[in-house]
Amino acid sequence: MVKKTAKDQQIIRMAQNAKLAALSLALVPTKTKNKILKHLAQVILDHQDFIVKENKKDLKAARKQNYPKALVDRLVLDDKRIIEMSKCLKDTAALADPVGDVLETFERPNGLIIEKVRTPIGVIGIIFESRPNVTSDCIGLCLKSGNAAILKGGKEAFYSNKTIFKLIRDALKQTEIPYQAVQLIDSTDRAAVHIMLGLDQYVDLIVPRGGEGLIRFVAENSRIPVVKHYKGVCHTFVSDKADLAMAVDICVNAKVQRPGVCNAMETMLVSERIAGEFLPIVFEHLTAAGVEIRGCSRTRRILKNKPNKADELDWTTEYLDLILSVKVVKDLDAAIVHINTYGSRHSDAIVTENKSEAEKFFKSVDSACLYHNASTRFTDGYQFGFGAEVGISTDKLHVRGPMALEGLTTYKYCIRGKGQIRT
Amino acid sequence: MVKKTAKDQQIIRMAQNAKLAALSLALVPTKTKNKILKHLAQVILDHQDFIVKENKKDLKAARKQNYPKALVDRLVLDDKRIIEMSKCLKDTAALADPVGDVLETFERPNGLIIEKVRTPIGVIGIIFESRPNVTSDCIGLCLKSGNAAILKGGKEAFYSNKTIFKLIRDALKQTEIPYQAVQLIDSTDRAAVHIMLGLDQYVDLIVPRGGEGLIRFVAENSRIPVVKHYKGVCHTFVSDKADLAMAVDICVNAKVQRPGVCNAMETMLVSERIAGEFLPIVFEHLTAAGVEIRGCSRTRRILKNKPNKADELDWTTEYLDLILSVKVVKDLDAAIVHINTYGSRHSDAIVTENKSEAEKFFKSVDSACLYHNASTRFTDGYQFGFGAEVGISTDKLHVRGPMALEGLTTYKYCIRGKGQIRT
Numbered sequence: 001m002v003k004k005t006a007k008d009q010q011i012i013r014m015a016q017n018a019k020l021a022a023l024s025l026a027l028v029p030t031k032t033k034n035k036i037l038k039h040l041a042q043v044i045l046d047h048q049d050f051i052v053k054e055n056k057k058d059l060k061a062a063r064k065q066n067y068p069k070a071l072v073d074r075l076v077l078d079d080k081r082i083i084e085m086s087k088c089l090k091d092t093a094a095l096a097d098p099v100g101d102v103l104e105t106f107e108r109p110n111g112l113i114i115e116k117v118r119t120p121i122g123v124i125g126i127i128f129e130s131r132p133n134v135t136s137d138c139i140g141l142c143l144k145s146g147n148a149a150i151l152k153g154g155k156e157a158f159y160s161n162k163t164i165f166k167l168i169r170d171a172l173k174q175t176e177i178p179y180q181a182v183q184l185i186d187s188t189d190r191a192a193v194h195i196m197l198g199l200d201q202y203v204d205l206i207v208p209r210g211g212e213g214l215i216r217f218v219a220e221n222s223r224i225p226v227v228k229h230y231k232g233v234c235h236t237f238v239s240d241k242a243d244l245a246m247a248v249d250i251c252v253n254a255k256v257q258r259p260g261v262c263n264a265m266e267t268m269l270v271s272e273r274i275a276g277e278f279l280p281i282v283f284e285h286l287t288a289a290g291v292e293i294r295g296c297s298r299t300r301r302i303l304k305n306k307p308n309k310a311d312e313l314d315w316t317t318e319y320l321d322l323i324l325s326v327k328v329v330k331d332l333d334a335a336i337v338h339i340n341t342y343g344s345r346h347s348d349a350i351v352t353e354n355k356s357e358a359e360k361f362f363k364s365v366d367s368a369c370l371y372h373n374a375s376t377r378f379t380d381g382y383q384f385g386f387g388a389e390v391g392i393s394t395d396k397l398h399v400r401g402p403m404a405l406e407g408l409t410t411y412k413y414c415i416r417g418k419g420q421i422r423t
Numbered sequence: 424m425v426k427k428t429a430k431d432q433q434i435i436r437m438a439q440n441a442k443l444a445a446l447s448l449a450l451v452p453t454k455t456k457n458k459i460l461k462h463l464a465q466v467i468l469d470h471q472d473f474i475v476k477e478n479k480k481d482l483k484a485a486r487k488q489n490y491p492k493a494l495v496d497r498l499v500l501d502d503k504r505i506i507e508m509s510k511c512l513k514d515t516a517a518l519a520d521p522v523g524d525v526l527e528t529f530e531r532p533n534g535l536i537i538e539k540v541r542t543p544i545g546v547i548g549i550i551f552e553s554r555p556n557v558t559s560d561c562i563g564l565c566l567k568s569g570n571a572a573i574l575k576g577g578k579e580a581f582y583s584n585k586t587i588f589k590l591i592r593d594a595l596k597q598t599e600i601p602y603q604a605v606q607l608i609d610s611t612d613r614a615a616v617h618i619m620l621g622l623d624q625y626v627d628l629i630v631p632r633g634g635e636g637l638i639r640f641v642a643e644n645s646r647i648p649v650v651k652h653y654k655g656v657c658h659t660f661v662s663d664k665a666d667l668a669m670a671v672d673i674c675v676n677a678k679v680q681r682p683g684v685c686n687a688m689e690t691m692l693v694s695e696r697i698a699g700e701f702l703p704i705v706f707e708h709l710t711a712a713g714v715e716i717r718g719c720s721r722t723r724r725i726l727k728n729k730p731n732k733a734d735e736l737d738w739t740t741e742y743l744d745l746i747l748s749v750k751v752v753k754d755l756d757a758a759i760v761h762i763n764t765y766g767s768r769h770s771d772a773i774v775t776e777n778k779s780e781a782e783k784f785f786k787s788v789d790s791a792c793l794y795h796n797a798s799t800r801f802t803d804g805y806q807f808g809f810g811a812e813v814g815i816s817t818d819k820l821h822v823r824g825p826m827a828l829e830g831l832t833t834y835k836y837c838i839r840g841k842g843q844i845r846t
Contacts, residue, residue: 023763027786108808112797121819122789204819225648225820246842253844340446362837363450366545374535374840383845384836385531396544396627396833397648398821410819413807414785417797419669421676422806 011195014150014183015202018123021180022148026120028176030097033144036175037093043171044086044136051082054163062156074130077160085136088388092140095387098409099146113416118409120146122204125196127152127218129210132160137388139168139182145408148181155188162186197222207391227403229394231318232262232346234376237335239352240273247351248282253375256289260320263347263379267325269335275328276302291322298328315342332357336364343367345394347376368394368401434618437573437606438625441546444603445571449543451600453520456567459598460516466594467509467559474505477586485579497553500583508556511811515563518810521832522569536839541832543569545627548619550575550641552633555583560811562591562605568831571604578611585609620645630814650826652817654741655685655769657799660758662775663696670774671705676798679712683743686770686802690748692758698751699725714745721751738765755780759787766790768817770799791817791824
């Protein structure tokens with residue numbers, strides 16, 4: 001038994017307070033929650049200049065440490081982003097409240113009436129990196145769904161997260177929502193995360209958001225259930241029955257429109273029957289957009305200016321960059337086997353004009369989101385119409401794909417009797 | 424990195440084979456699955472004498488080792504129990520197949536049509552103790568819901584489990600279900616369990632069934648999601664607005680009808696306003712049934728032949744025996760706080776004639792199953808009408824309460840487009 005430090009004790013107290021707050025938050029009516037979310041949206045707007053000022057401290061430190069430009073970009077909170085943060089809270093207020101929904105009602109032969117009712121989960125731990133808007137977005141979703149939230153941001157956004165959190169927490173003190181329902185662990189090290197991951201008596205769910213390293217650390221050390229995705233190795237299969245012009249548009253969009261995100265395509269699979277015709281056309285568009293191709297041997301035979309060779313590792317790599325691995329496959333079955341073997345169960349697409357091919361793809365590919373004649377880039381809480389999202393799950397338990405308000409709920413059975421006993 | 428033994432390698436191969444089998448099992452039509460389940464039911468009946476003979480080897484070993492009588496009772500496979508096993512497989516064939524159910528369909532403004540479709544989870548690991556009928560019951564539920572199953576039974580049922588498993592597996596070899604979809608780890612030690620719990624690339628879900636020790640071992644060592652309940656510390660709160668005759672029936676039933684199971688009552692909470700009237704009456708019935716009372720100080724003042732004293736530990740103890748802890752509480756609020764503090768989130772009941780009291784109890788108590796005017800003993804897959812059950816969950820993620828076919832499924836999003844790309 002390792003002795004607990006004062007810092008450890010502080011995190012344990014946070015979790016205990018969050019649990020108590022969650023029990024009363026679960027009873028707050030929808031109207032009140034919405035009113036308070038709109039108030040929080042206004043508080044963010046009212047403190048725009050202050051947030052920008054505090055954010056500059058993080059940006060200064062990041063530049064001093066020579067953080068990559070992409071990371072610094074994600075850190076920035078300018079007026080536009082702060083208005084978006086505020087809007088997200090307002091939008092969350094406008095979403096339907098899932099709590100209290102009756103999912104099923106059934107009567108048993110003995111007269112018992114069993115109702116399955118949606119309820120909040122309890123206490124949600126969210127561990128995230130860089131983007132400080134996650135602080136207010138996730139607090140909004142958790143409060144709307146009746147859950148307490150314990151946040152732990154990355155050290156690179158220390159001042160920004162702390163500022164947004166403090167504004168929200170101070171504002172909550174004047175409301176019917178117990179302010180202890182939101183908690184921020186402002187340690188900058190992983191030891192604090194480690195303590196939280198052991199508190200399964202208080203915390204019901206952990207959602208890690210960030211790089212694969214962070215997520216593996218969380219998954220390997222948590223005694224609390226985790227909803228996560230490690231990475232998105234997304235595929236598009238172009239069938240010999242595809243509309244090839246449509247296939248070009250979809251593949252270019254899935255790779256190029258925003259290559260640094262998890263729902264971008266990383267591997268293109270092409271039916272051998274149309275590879276000779278399709279590959280040169282799509283290659284031209286991809287190359288024009290700056291994409292580097294890594295091809296299987298057949299791809300390299302077809303394309304004149306021989307692209308780089310794809311090796312076994314490429315099939316499981318999430319490039320998050322303008323790089324694409326390409327494989328010529330025999331047919332739909334071979335495409336399905338490739339995706340189920342090398343994919344990450346995130347988002348995969350088929351382009352075909354043949355409906356039964358699409359249905360077979362839907363049935364056989366073991367991924368969260370499957371697309372027929374559309375870009376994988378649509379896997380996103382906003383695009384699905386869920387409002388904001390807490391994350392995307394490639395797990396199979398509890399929630400799959402974009403996770404929003406419903407993913408933040410569980411259910412209980414409420415059973416009404418007239419004195420029934422078991423014989 | 425610990426070197427892998429031949430036994431470890433064997434378990435890894437089992438899991439790999441199960442994963443491959445699961446992918447094709449997911450495509451087997453309902454009719455075929457039902458036909459095969461009925462066939463398996465017949466195979467069990469046809470080998471009744473053989474099963475009894477093999478079971479006797481386990482019983483002999485158990486008696487030799489002086490296992491407790493209750494455990495030996497659970498081990499016995501007599502003709503009656505084998506007929507029940509067979510019936511369970513036949514009943515499972517008759518249940519509705521959840522796979523393929525469309526849970527939701529919605530169209531987005533860009534014309535994408537998103538369908539949320541129920542699918543099998545994949546590979547389910549079931550780790551259980553004593554009762555060998557779990558082998559066939561769980562194989563039935565897993566196959567019906569399109570999942571592969573890896574079973575690991577207790578050493579006390581070694582011969583019984585192996586026999587039932589082999590009969591089923593041999594029978595599957597003649598069918599459209601890949602026989603590798605069922606696997607049995609016949610090691611008798613926990614090292615084998617430990618290997619399985621690390622195979623998160625092949626196994627999607629672990630369900631442990633047995634004593635709290637086994638379940639804690641699994642929860643603490645698993646990298647795979649676990650659905651479980653540690654124990655059932657179930658409460659009945661008798662309000663001052665209760666029909667006291669009904670309250671007596673419900674409390675006696677919840678404690679006495681089968682005290683050794685997780686949905687039996689362990690603590691009775693009584694409103695102080697009726698404690699003086701109610702306690703002597705219920706005490707008489709409970710004592711007549713052989714129940715030992717452990718009371719709070721107020722309970723002990725009310726009851727003439729002073730019962731034993733309940734201490735802090737009693738409030739969290741699952742006796743699984745004819746023992747009941749009793750506490751007099753101020754009111755409904757105090758009962759709710761007691762249950763949320765000491766309970767195990769399993770099943771809790773309120774007896775009251777006042778509907779708004781019942782609604783408050785339903786909203787405020789954080790348990791899987793809540794009862795108004797009925798015995799907690801109804802928390803059970805059969806009683807809920809789910810057919811058999813794989814287990815009961817007091818977790819909040821994925822599934823809560825009795826877990827049967829639906830709890831063995833997940834969903835995927837199937838999205839149909841006409842060439843939509845993201846702008």
